[in-house]
Amino acid sequence: MPRKSFSGFHSKAANDAPNIEPTNEKDGPFFDSLEEYSTYQDLTAFPEKIAREASFRFKVISYLAGKCDKIVPKTIESYRAELPRASNGKVPSAITIYRWWLNFQASDFNLTSLAPNLKGRGNTKCKVEKTVDAIMEQAVEGVISGRRINISSAYRRVRRKVRQYNLEHGTKYEYPKYESIRKCTFQ
Structure with a gap:
């Protein structure tokens, strides 16, 4: 053939x-x-x-x-x-x-x-409430040391702070994911 x-x-x-x-x-x-x-x-x-x-x-x-x-x-x-x-x-x-x-x-x-929509691309939208985001920022600043960043302790601290905030204010904010905390520390 x-x-x-x-x-x-x-x-x-x-x-x-x-x-x-x-x-x-x-x-x-x-x-x-x-x-x-x-x-x-x-x-x-x-x-x-x-x-x-x-x-x-x-x-x-x-x-x-x-x-x-x-x-x-x-x-x-x-x-x-x-x-x-x-x-x-x-x-x-x-x-x-x-x-x-x-x-x-x-x-x-x-x-x-x-016209192609080039602006609406990517994972840029914030999926965490503003109050929880502020708590995350505060917790991350508290655990960053000069030599090493301990993400797991920041994650535990954020969960504790969100739980306290929910109890004090009667809200039902969800806990952020571990990955959100990790991304927040490296920005």
């Missing part, structure tokens, strides 16, 4: 790929072009990288809207090979494109909804 090269499976040339740039006739059911949709609340408020990503997402969605009757993951998957490649050469998954479509549709086709 003769071996086939990997490139033989994809025999389409790069210039045979479909063009998704807006033309004079309507490409999709939304807008004639991205520039025509521009309003005061357009992508100029975003940094250039985010604006490029949002316009790429818009082009992908408008291309699919012109090709598909209904945008669902199954139909997206069939057209995914024809989708334009991003600047880094990656084509997003069908589920990701479908999520973009749902966000775009839920925002009443507002272009700014396609």
Whole structure:
């Protein structure tokens, strides 16, 4: 059995790929072009990288809207090979494109909804009540020595202080986790 090269499976040339740039006739059911949709609340408020990503997402969605009757993951998957490649050469998954479509549709086709949300990432939200956080800070300061930090004694001290606070004030604050104390000591 003769071996086939990997490139033989994809025999389409790069210039045979479909063009998704807006033309004079309507490409999709939304807008004639991205520039025509521009309003005061357009992508100029975003940094250039985010604006490029949002316009790429818009082009992908408008291309699919012109090709598909209904945008669902199954139909997206069939057209995914024809989708334009991003600047880094990656084509997003069908589920990701479908999520973009749902966000775009839920925002009443507002272009700014396609901008990636880079601010809401990471584990940055405080999961401990402010009062318990103050008790933690106080306990950590009390157990830090010049040579060694004893986290287990800080953890016991915080649990004792929270229990005392709950009894005195009639509250039901939960004890912080050991990991919270450890993170608090190394900040």
